[in-house]
Amino acid sequence: MSHAPAKPAVHMGLPLPNSKLGMWLFLGTEIMFFTAFIGTYIVLYFGSPGWPTDNNITHLKIWAGGTNTFVLLASSYFVVVAHEAMAAKNYKKAWNFLALTMTLAFLFLGIKGIEYKGKFDHHILPGQIPETSLQAIRQVEGKLEGYVNETTDRLVPGDDPVHIKLLNVSTEAGETKDPDKKRQLDDLGLITAEFNRFRAEVSANTLELEEAQQRIENLHHLAVVKLKDGREITGAYFPEEPPKDAHAGHGEAEGEAKHAHRRETGDVSLHRPEVAKETRLILESNSNTAEDGSVQVSHQWVVLSPGDVEEVHHVGEGVEHIHIQSVIPYGNLFASMYFLMTGFHAIHVLVGMTLFVFPLLRGSRLDASWADWVENSGLYWHFVDLVWIFLFPLLYIVPGNI
Amino acid sequence: MKWFWCLFFAFWPILGIAVCLVAPGYGWWFPGPAASPLGQRIDDLFYMILIITTLTFIGTQIGLAYVLFTGARRTDPDVQEKAWFSHGSHELEVIWSVAPAFILLFIALYQLDVWADYRVKDLFPHEKMEGLLSEGLHQKRDEHDNMHLAEVTARQFEWRIRYPGFDEDGNLLPLEREPQPTDLYDVNDLHLPASAPVMIMLKSQDVQHSFFLPELRVKQDAVPGLVIPVWFEATKKGEYALTCAELCGWGHYKMKARLVAESDEEFLEYLRELHRKQFFDGVVEAESEEDEDE
Amino acid sequence: MSEISHDTGSHAHDDTHHYVNYFLIFIALCICTGISVLFDVFKGGIPKSALVFGVMAVAVAKALFVMTYFMHLKFEGAWKFIILAPTAILAVGLMIALAPDMAMHYYTNDAPQVKWVGGEHAEEVAETEHSEHSEHQHEHGGH
Amino acid sequence: MSSATTTAPESGHGHHHHNPEDRLALLKQIWMFSTDHKVIGIQFLVTTLLMLMVGGALALGVRWQLAFPWENMPFFGLLFPTEGGQISPEAYTMLFTMHATVMIFLVIIPVLAGAFGNFLIPLMIGADDMAFPILNALSYWFMWPAIFCFGASFFFGGGPGNGWTSYPVLSAVPEAAPGSGFAQFFWLMGVTLVGVSSMMGSVNYMTTIINMRAPGMTLFRMPLTIWGMFITAILQAFALPVLTAAGFMLVSDRMLGTCFFIPSGMVINNADPTVGGGQPLLWQHLFWFYSHPAVYIMLLPAMGMVSDMLACCCRKPIFGYKPMVYSMAAIAGLGFIVWGHHMFTSGMNPALGMTFMISTVMIALPSAVKVFNWIGTIWGGRPEFNTVFLNCVAFVSMFIVGGLSGIFMAAVPVDIYIHDTYFIVAHFHYVLFGATLFGVFGAVHFWFPKMFGRRMDETLGKWHFFLTFIGFNGTFFPMHLLGVAGMPRRYADPYLHPYLENLLPMNQFMTICACLMGFAQFILLFNFAYSLFKGQKAGMNPWLANGLEWVAPSPPGHGNFAAVPTVYRGPYEYSAPERDDDHWLQTEPPKSSPVPEPPKPEPTPDSAPVGEDTGSSS
Incomplete structure (x- = not known):
């Protein structure tokens, strides 16, 4: 805001700092961004007569998805604790919990990496799966x-x-x-x-x-x-x-x-x-x-x-490395959707991690001026969590059952 | 100068309407009256909307010209009149919201049946088509056979046409979804009977195209991956232009073909001719080449 | 974002809301995740529609937990509805509008794998897929 | 600068501190990374005016081919020396693709939201700058990579020859348009970057307008320009991400082998059959989900600015302020659910077609209400026939044509025939050029004094208007007739088809008019450059307008206002009977209470008036 802190808030508007309002509006646009992906997935799923649903064929690992859900939830919780600690002026605690969040983010990406590797090993890649x-x-x-x-x-x-x-x-x-x-x-x-x-x-x-x-x-x-x-x-x-x-x-x-x-x-x-x-x-x-x-x-x-x-x-x-690949009707579409959705989610995880790097770099100099930063990047991180909350059932559990 | 501008703004709508009035005389109008019953309904709808919009156009432009003229008069040096201090009129707002709303709603609802007849599969003129196939063309048909008479496949940059062939007794077979050995093929030349509604299967082999018969007012995109039924009825025999109306690459403008609407007998004769050419056993080579040259 | 002037505002705001036991929320979320995994484990025993409904309901519940407590929406003013309602309507509306064209085919869908899936090969595919897969595994195991 | 209460309007030449050095300093800032919203606005304005010339030149190339098919093309022909100066069909597709791309993504959207949005929003609501100045600057500088990408796409083979709509499968499989390999990739990246730029802008505008209004500036005291910008920002924020997402999918279809939009079994240009299972119609839905609201993004701010200018020029309050706001919100709200009318012949489900048809027809209603209100605003006014006013009247007049021709294509059965013919081209040029650009020309003349402290030349302005108007109508009105005659769009050589042969003379006439129109734009550029240095000096409030921007110096310094202005009334209180003057600044306190009341504290969120428009725009 533009006015000096001593003055009363004379501007019209909502009782929110600009940064938080901006973050919420930005999250609105992000929701639409993922809506396009998730909506595409849903309609293409229903529009395809035979979506590959056997996890043995698609090499979807439900334990990986479930663990990742847990990891993200835990990291979300840590962010909230960090934000609370910032409000309570306990900056040491806040730093520690931010660091924990960061660690879990790395863990998330690691598990994701293992999943991706499985797909690469079995050539479950868009454009590489024969369908007849x-x-x-x-x-x-x-x-x-x-x-x-x-x-x-x-x-x-x-x-x-x-x-x-x-x-x-x-x-x-x-x-x-x-x-x-x-x-x-x-x-x-x-x-x-x-x-x-x-x-x-x-x-x-x-x-x-x-x-x-x-x-x-x-x-x-x-x-x-x-x-x-x-x-x-x-x-x-x-x-x-x-x-x-x-x-x-x-x-x-x-x-x-x-x-x-x-x-x-x-x-x-x-x-x-x-x-x-x-x-x-x-x-x-x-x-x-x-x-x-x-x-x-x-x-x-x-x-x-x-x-x-x-x-x-x-x-x-x-x-000997050349095999006939399994025929998976609509496997390319599945692989395209899987990598698109999880890939863009992973990019968002990276962005969130970048946001946390800055307060973490402050180390012991973390102070009240970072409270808004932590709150807003926390909001962003919760959104990343939210997306995964929906991606997990949609990608791992629901297919084949409807 | 302000009077000049008032006249300027009043003049151009008059010019516009004048141009529209003389345009048909120069051929700058529909390519002939609609040559299909559905096309005539589309034209009727077009003229109805044209009348409504022209009246609105004239009304609003007169209104605009009027307020400009009175405004210009008010700025004369000897009239030291202030502008009218008004924030609007509730009554007027209601009137000019509700009145157009009814007109628009009327337009929206009035046209629904034309659209439905054109596109909703259940409303296609199945009986007439069936009559044409079994009586006009003596096609041997089961109940399950579809009523397509040709399959039009668009590709860069031509129209490929597949007709059903004849069985050994010379009877016209129904057109199957999958290509059959008996099928007959042609390119850029679609022959169909003119006596009744006919239906084609529209497909694309590569990118999106659009099947456009301007004289019949028919347009339907050929979407890759979909088989779309299109029906139309030419009211009189003759040749009609068939073009592509969806950008399909550099040669979009070259997708020129024709629709020949002819009598049932001529159509059958055309198919027989195709059949003869296609299944010619090659004994008299010179003759067949001549045929192709024609 | 880090302007000091904001602090007064946001802190004043923070002080107004009530204490939330975030750990409890976190436990609830974990339980929810467990439930959705359990759904998958007991796939066979549940009607399919119930399973989908259940899993998605759990997801929505989790989302609501995160939004209400972690994102503090419970303690925000009416503006949250102004921002979120149109977004939600648009997001759902887009999918509903896409469905008649993409998910249900009014016109015939014409693709090689449609014939492969729906036609003569239907059963064969299921089997070969399976056997190919096991063979695949075998080959990989062998190396 | 004294506070708002004592600000007296100054006519003609003011006394204060703008000398040539100031303007030079301002010009210098254009080349630097400035975070001042005014500089960014001017940067956008200059960039888009240059791009307007580029886009216009491309259009003239298209027109040349249609008037004199396969004849040596002046200027553009130099690019094709091997063909003896003829352009190829591939080049023709590239010309119209890039014309649309440049005009939409680099001219109209950025000139409205970028240039005028940036310049006007903080000034009109009494803020010192945008909420996020750095983000604002970034949104400008993201334009340049986009311009670079679009430029780069020229230099790869045939260029992006898929039309600006870029329908797959044509755009998703490189073999379908030989030579478009990287060109199409760069084109899509350009669109994505423009999208990022717009997204940053829109979040910024929404935050600024919601949270940074001066005391007393309630939502219904905001000028309609601000309403237009606000609703536009909402449209952008919620529709654009969908296009960005779809763009990523299309890029990965081209580059990474995914198959969202590519059905299987297509044999394209004798390549191997495609593998996949995607659906090309999906792109059309996602694309138009953004690009139809984008049409309103390209129109609503101009509607707002024209309303402000008309009220000022006519010395009269806007007729029906609230209906104007509601109809803008209604246009935006309906604008989200009409995208399917671009796909009536695309093989969409007929039931969906009916739904889209009804919503499309109904969107004509708020547009009609606005037209009536504009005429009502001029009615009983005391207009001065200056360049600004002429452009605004042209806006209204042209918008009537564009709006009415829209009803034809809203009617699906009629659209079956006129879809993808020149009727469509006529319609959207009447809306986007006839309406929006005339509005922009008016706005350039109207706010130029505020931007640079000098007025633009009236005589040149009128000549520019006169020639543009004649050229515009000469070019685009006959297109309706071409469309009725069944001439499809995007044909490099329509005369190949016998039923279109007699349209050649008309096309030649249109091309001549288009050249006239193109020539007229040089007058604008000259006037712009000339007035920058030699124009008549303007004071703080040369038009005797009411808005907050006119109580800041011309050009406003950093921070805009010396003191935070307080707002006592709406911006349209012209010719109030109780006053001698015919204008009444928003900052002037009411006579009854000479001592300004302390500003009202923020409204509680529950009474937050934003709800009225966001709610209905869903």
Whole structure:
């Protein structure tokens, strides 16, 4: 206010300091800001026929949300105590409680960080979640292509475009003196061949999601196996007992049907035969050039005993990080909303923390002139708390129940 | 000088009304009378509002001119009159609040049914459309089939049109939501019967567009992700402009297409022609190319 | 904000309000949080609508606690209604106005995943999702 | 400076301390980080007047293309030497997008709230400055990053070619408008920064108006300008955050892969099908939730200022002060619930359309009440036909046209036809240019003496008005006819369509008028610069007006008033019969009690009169 403190308040208006009135008005605008987000979330939720609600799929951790609610509530309480202490002129106490608030704010962000990390680890990120099987397959195709291109660029020097370089991979491998590099180039050649076959089937649209999944798994196990008898077999190599069938839930009948379907198209590669434990299994691919010049690939499962194997060179290790992602219809929208709302809330937490830094920096010099500051930043902090009070049930508990 | 300004402010509304009166003569008016019954109702509504607003316009401008003239007279050097010390009139406020309120409420309520007929799905002229499909076009129909006659998909920067095809016996099939192998396709050329209301599915393949038939007074945005039914009825046969009315990118102005309203027989013949072209087995290549050139 | 002149005003104001046991409020808030978590734990046993209603009611109760006591609204003048009422009306009104267009589709919603969710794949999706997920876990565990 | 009680109005040249050095010092402050509300107001004014020229130039570019399609464009053509001076369709979309953007975000909103709001609010309510001076200065300086962002968006490829409404999916997927990659990002950042600026301003204005009024300045003694500014601030504070939020969502759709507005399965420009599940209509709702009230943000302060100027020019109290206030509040309140009328053809739910239609039609009512009250104010007045008055009458007259044409598009069935045609363009130019800018021109002439201590030149002012008025009506009145003829907006070349071919001569006529109008603005700039130094010196109260700002020196010093003024009556007591003078300053104590009564203490919150407008504006 403009007048000297000695004068009576001559201005018209509310019995509030300007700063507090301004803060309340500002909070009004903030309410509208979050209304836009929360309203968007609610209407998009109802407007989407299948919002992902299974916390196992979305990697929402209710304990994290609940703990964070508690943390924020406690920090809100500490701010109030700090404000009371300021009013009671107990500045030491006020400082201590502000510091406690600050600590809890850090704790909040830490827990939030753990949650975010879970999402990043499982690629629950906006724009990265396939929502139909086709998208899932296309996405993995893109990732494989990215891997092939990147590796090619790394291994084959020069300014040529990648597709030219790819043609030169085998030549390079023949020319190079460095055995290490030769092996890398050979590996690349094998992976590229597998990838090209995969891609051809994707563009021909003959690949179902689970088949694609098997393909990728085979690719992960791609290896060059040298046998004791001197033979060298290249293919998907499964050294242990056959991994448990990922699609056990589908029942025999369906599996049979698929089998039949594949046999029709002349591909028997996808379903591993049942073999005893401790047996090695490798899928051998032979390509023959037919009369009309087209390359025909046939696949055959080879069963080996451990004693047959002399040396195994794992080729697929390089692409083991590439998986087909879970199909989550409306997962991108979920991820977008989640990160938007929690992200902007986190930004507000940071702003609130910044507000508390100033009185904290005063240390023992904290005095009555900071009372308004503490009160107003306290109001702001309570608002941050309020937002979270609504975000917690809306994001963590309600979905799937309405 | 003040008289000049008084005349200045009085003159321009007169000029404005004069321009509006002569404009239709120069073709600066509607692109022809509305060519659809709904369009005629829209035009009627337009003229009704035009009359109300013109009367209000004339009234307020006369009022403004009057107060300016009397004000100017009061400032003459020989009239040393003070301004009228008045803070307003309660009666006048009530009158000029309540009277416009009734007029506005009337306008608001009067037009509701036109809007409802145009957009509310239950009020679409289903029976007439059904009649056209089963009797006019001899389409074999189940009860569950929808009544769309074409699907219009907007894309940058053209209109793609999908019609239902014919079965083996040469009967017109209903249009399915999903594309069928029998479907017929065309671009920027929408043919529809003129004898009864017809309905299309409006879709967008990329961004938002707007399906605008100026002569029929039809406009509906094609919203990405939505399938919007649009119905209209051309009262007479002929060609009508079809344009895009929602900014859709740099080529927005280029989305020029036409609607051809024709008789049922001509429409069927057009579809048969499309069918012949599309399922031409390619034996006589030269001939088919000529066809396309036409 | 830190002008000294404000102090007289705000302190005078502070002195007028009553003593509040903030710790009790804090405990009440914690209990509320516990209740909403319990709602989630006993998901199966409660009707869904009751669960949503309950959880949101708890949230509103918590919000009211924070606003009335922590934000001192209980002790403020009538201006609080003037600032908060329009905000509340607008906030709720915006959502209500959005609902007919966004939440209920008057026109057909046309998107690939609609077919995937609502159509032939509906059951399959649920299953594959689950199995993919477990496989996912497995793979990650394996490394 | 003596206290308000002894302030005698001075005519013509005053005696006090404004010499050229003072003004130079004031001008120098413009370039510095000043927290004085007057300097900030002038900073805003100068900036927006410059931006007005930029926006006008862009509009002339649009007009050129419509009149002489694909012919070499003067000046702008230099930017496209490879095409031989022709502009490309992409450039055309950028021209109209940036024209709207500059005019709305950098001219009209900041000139009203920023320039006049800043300059007038503390002066008119008798405060020494804004409640938060530093925040105030920041709100100005946030304009510059915004201007920078808008400027930067010019230099990236095709520029932001999505219209100022920036509808997704066009604006959300970079492939949809090739070349707009970073341009659209910068454009959205610019809008966000302008939003931050407005937000800071609005919180500041509300606090100032609520809490810093001089003693005796009750809410219903406030000038209508202040009411306009106050209601505008409320609109801004509660509507703008929604746009800011939506803007963030759109930016993240473009840059971060989210999908709030992008439905899945769209094949855009042969790119991969989109992934997502968002809804493009959502943006339209959120955008118009702000941008429709924004129309009133661009109008209400001008309504207030015109009311003040009309009363002063006519030497007559405002006709129906309270109805004026209530109708402003009603406009604001209804303004929040009419946004859907921008979406009647957008595929919205028909039931929602009906609701929005009724509220839209009803918003014409308070506007009508205001028009009648303005005419009532002139009625029986003793107007002097100076530049200020002419501009104000033009405001009323043009607003009538803009308001009446609004009824056509409020009627949904009619709107089906005229939506997105030039009828709409005509309508909002009549409201935003015809009404608001004429109001602003009047206000510039009216408060220029208070800002700089000198009057603006009358002859130049009248010429500017005359040419602008003619040019304006010549440009925009025919647009109604174009709209009725069905010419859609934003067409780079409408004559491609046979049914629009005969509109070419009319478009050429309009372009010529637009050039005339553009030329007239140089007169304003010249008059502004010339009068700054050579204008006739003005005293404290050159217009013999009643408001508090006229008891401060011209230009007011730091702190505005020598002593806190006390207010005894409303600002419109002109020509009171019991007085010899035809004006009666708000600070002049009543004759019956020569000794000023001690100021009333603050009203209790329960009687807080703010309620009347905030409550109804919800």
